[in-house]
Amino acid sequence: xxxxxxxxxxxxxxxxxxxxxxxxxxxxxxxxxxxxxxxxxxxxxxxxxxxxxxxxxxxxxxxxxxxxxxxxxxxxxxxxxxxxxxxxxxxxxxxxxxxxxxxxxxxxxxxxxxxxxxxxxxxxxxxxxxxxxxxxxxxxxxxxxxxxxxxxxxxxxxxxxxxxxxxxxxxxxxxxxxxxxxxxxxxxxxxxxxxxxxxxxxxxxxxxxxxxxxxxxxxxxxxxxxxxxxxxxxxxxxxxxxxxxxxxxxxx
Numbered sequence: 001x002x003x004x005x006x007x008x009x010x011x012x013x014x015x016x017x018x019x020x021x022x023x024x025x026x027x028x029x030x031x032x033x034x035x036x037x038x039x040x041x042x043x044x045x046x047x048x049x050x051x052x053x054x055x056x057x058x059x060x061x062x063x064x065x066x067x068x069x070x071x072x073x074x075x076x077x078x079x080x081x082x083x084x085x086x087x088x089x090x091x092x093x094x095x096x097x098x099x100x101x102x103x104x105x106x107x108x109x110x111x112x113x114x115x116x117x118x119x120x121x122x123x124x125x126x127x128x129x130x131x132x133x134x135x136x137x138x139x140x141x142x143x144x145x146x147x148x149x150x151x152x153x154x155x156x157x158x159x160x161x162x163x164x165x166x167x168x169x170x171x172x173x174x175x176x177x178x179x180x181x182x183x184x185x186x187x188x189x190x191x192x193x194x195x196x197x198x199x200x201x202x203x204x205x206x207x208x209x210x211x212x213x214x215x216x217x218x219x220x221x222x223x224x225x226x227x228x229x230x231x232x233x234x235x236x237x238x239x240x241x242x243x244x245x246x247x248x249x250x251x252x
Contacts, residue, residue: 018072
C-alpha cells in the first residue's frame with residue numbers, strides 16, 4: 001500500500017492559467033503601448049494611417065488585457081482552493097479467520113481513541129470478537145495490509161442491511177466497519193476503501209452505495225458528505241441514532 005504521488009491536475013491547471021494570463025497581459029500591454037504611440041504620432045503628423053493603426057492596437061490590446069486579468073483571477077482562486085483529498089493505492093482482500101484478532105484489536109484501539117477524544121461513534125466493547133468471527137465466516141470483512149503484512153484498514157461489505165435500512169429492498173452496496181489504523185491517518189486509506197466499495201457496487205450493477213454514522217458524530221458525517229454522500233434519513237435505536245447516507249452510483 002503506497003500513497004499516490006502524482007502531481008494533482010488542479011496544480012497543472014493553475015500553472016497553465018497563470019502562463020496564459022501572463023502571455024495575454026504582456027501582449028495586451030504591448031498592443032496598447034503601440035496604440036498610444038500611434039495615436040501621438042497621428043496627432044503630430046495628421047496621418048490617417050497612424051490613427052487607424054492606433055485603433056487596431058486598442059481593439060487587440062484591450063480584450064487581451066481583460067482576458068489576461070480574468071485568467072489571472074482564475075489562477076489565484078484555484079491556487080487558494082484546498083486540494084482535493086487523494087486516495088491511497090489499496091488492495092483489499094477477503095478476511096480469513098486468522099484476521100479476526102487483528103480486526104478486533106484495531107476496533108478496540110479505535111474505540112479507546114474515540115473515548116479519549118470525546119468522539120461518540122463506537123463505545124468500548126460494542127463489537128465483540130465473536131461477532132467479528134461470524135461476519136468473517138460469512139465473507140463480509142475485507143482487509144488491507146502494509147508491505148510487512150500488518151493490518152492497516154478494514155471494510156465490511158454487505159448487499160442488504162435490514163438492521164439499519166429496514167425492509168428497503170432497493171439494490172445497493174452497504175458498508176460498515178470502515179476502519180483505518182491511526183498511524184495511517186491522512187494517507188487516503190479511508191477514501192481509497194470507499195473508492196473500492198464504489199467499484200464493487202458498479203461491478204454488481206447496483207445503483208446505490210449506502211452507509212451510516214451516529215448522529216453524535218458530525219465530523220464523520222461531514223467526511224462522508226464531502227465524498228459525495230447525501231443524508232436521506234435517520235434510524236433510531238434504544239440508546240443511539242444513526243444518520244443514513246446514500247450515494248447515487250449512476251451520477252458519480
